[in-house]
Amino acid sequence: MGYIDAIWMGIKYLFVPRATLKYPEVSMDLCCDYRGMLKWYDDRCISCTMCARICPSGAIKMYKSDTKKYPGINYQRCIFCGFCRDICPVNALEFRPVHDKAYYSLEGQMQKPMEFVKGPPVEEEPKKVKPVFDEKRGLKYDSA
Amino acid sequence: MDATATAVKIILIIWHFIISPEFFIPIIFPGLITVLVVLLGLIWFERKLTAKVQLRYGPYYIAKRLGGATQLMADLMRYLQQEFIIPKDADRRVFVIAPIMFFALTMLPIVAIPISSTYAAVHSDLTLLLVPTLATLAPLLVIIIGWSSNNKYSFIGSLREGYMMMSYEVPMFISILAMAVSYNSLSLIQAVQKQTGFAWGLVINPLAAIAFFGALLMTSSRFPFDISEAESEIVVGPYTEYGGIFFIFCLGAPYVKLYVYSLFFSLVFLGGWNPLVTPLTASPIINAVLSGIVLLIKAGIVMSLAVYMRTIFGRFRIDQVLRLGWHKLFAVAVLSVILSLVLVGLGVL
Numbered sequence: 001m002g003y004i005d006a007i008w009m010g011i012k013y014l015f016v017p018r019a020t021l022k023y024p025e026v027s028m029d030l031c032c033d034y035r036g037m038l039k040w041y042d043d044r045c046i047s048c049t050m051c052a053r054i055c056p057s058g059a060i061k062m063y064k065s066d067t068k069k070y071p072g073i074n075y076q077r078c079i080f081c082g083f084c085r086d087i088c089p090v091n092a093l094e095f096r097p098v099h100d101k102a103y104y105s106l107e108g109q110m111q112k113p114m115e116f117v118k119g120p121p122v123e124e125e126p127k128k129v130k131p132v133f134d135e136k137r138g139l140k141y142d143s144a
Numbered sequence: 145m146d147a148t149a150t151a152v153k154i155i156l157i158i159w160h161f162i163i164s165p166e167f168f169i170p171i172i173f174p175g176l177i178t179v180l181v182v183l184l185g186l187i188w189f190e191r192k193l194t195a196k197v198q199l200r201y202g203p204y205y206i207a208k209r210l211g212g213a214t215q216l217m218a219d220l221m222r223y224l225q226q227e228f229i230i231p232k233d234a235d236r237r238v239f240v241i242a243p244i245m246f247f248a249l250t251m252l253p254i255v256a257i258p259i260s261s262t263y264a265a266v267h268s269d270l271t272l273l274l275v276p277t278l279a280t281l282a283p284l285l286v287i288i289i290g291w292s293s294n295n296k297y298s299f300i301g302s303l304r305e306g307y308m309m310m311s312y313e314v315p316m317f318i319s320i321l322a323m324a325v326s327y328n329s330l331s332l333i334q335a336v337q338k339q340t341g342f343a344w345g346l347v348i349n350p351l352a353a354i355a356f357f358g359a360l361l362m363t364s365s366r367f368p369f370d371i372s373e374a375e376s377e378i379v380v381g382p383y384t385e386y387g388g389i390f391f392i393f394c395l396g397a398p399y400v401k402l403y404v405y406s407l408f409f410s411l412v413f414l415g416g417w418n419p420l421v422t423p424l425t426a427s428p429i430i431n432a433v434l435s436g437i438v439l440l441i442k443a444g445i446v447m448s449l450a451v452y453m454r455t456i457f458g459r460f461r462i463d464q465v466l467r468l469g470w471h472k473l474f475a476v477a478v479l480s481v482i483l484s485l486v487l488v489g490l491g492v493l
Binding site for chain 2: 006007009010013014016017018019020022
């Protein structure tokens, strides 16, 4: 009967290894040009304000300090398009492969230049794995 | 010295009261405290087993080293803090009392279950009939829950539970009749004492075991008969309007029913407290303890099998369930009675 077949199939599947990634400890390896959160190098910045002018959602704002203006970012508005990195003449903005950091308050996402220079907060690096296509199981993960 | 003597006497009196079967069986083992512990373990085991067959992890983050075992305590803490809302047009008193009675009445048959041949709370010759009869009280309250919610989805869900109740009670009692004929008594203690060696109820009359197991799956709302509980057609069925601790009562009660029925199944069909080799000739106290542990392990095996059905079956429609109950289970139960009569008539039993 079909019932016995179903029960036998369930028992067979008990011995197949699991297919999920244990996410925060293990995460997928991202390709080299991944547009994640930004890191700003204050020693290279020349205060040209091009990044704030081209940002389509108004996420970068310039903050005045003594003589120069420095950019701060608002991650509530950032759409990770990469225009600011493309237009910066001195390559002072860089993308890091970090996309999944969360903040406890909305105000924590509006960062002034002092915090912007530190880059995205990363406590520990998760172990990276790469997805590999496999005929029998579909997708397997190998360490990168 | 007089004070210590009276203190020791009082402690001895309290100890004898706790050990006496009339207190121990309904409250401690397999009663209230064991029911709550088994409920936690059973739901955790169901989620982990379902996850393993579906190639994923079950509850994982709450207590990583224990494998997520305290996930249910976390769920319980969350539901205890929720606000309990009573709809404006619902029947207030019945709405509040019905889930409480539902949960309490599902635990009622444990009173009549004996743990070993000398340790039982109800000394009666009719316990084989008493346990399922007391367990039949509980599904009526599902209909009351659905009616008092004043919600058309709850009402449809509880009527479906009523249809199912009609179709599993009859095969269940007919298969119990078959076993009573083969054991020649209606007492659970004598039923277990007749199953010596390899002659378990399963081997004597497998048709009755199949009919009773099908009825067990239907009464405790295990897949594929999950109709009244968790449906995508009728929000949550009869329990739609409940929040907070009453939701835990409503969803935990089928698991308690599963526990009670699997204790009964292991007493009548799986040899009760006899392990396959019988060393149970030690002193009565150790005898009772070992019997209890063996009974609990057998009930655990039955519960695991019932819970495993969730991973492989899809849900039946209500008309398919009724057809299964009245055509197939009823026929199997009647055939099992005929089988028992033939075996008794031939003098085999």
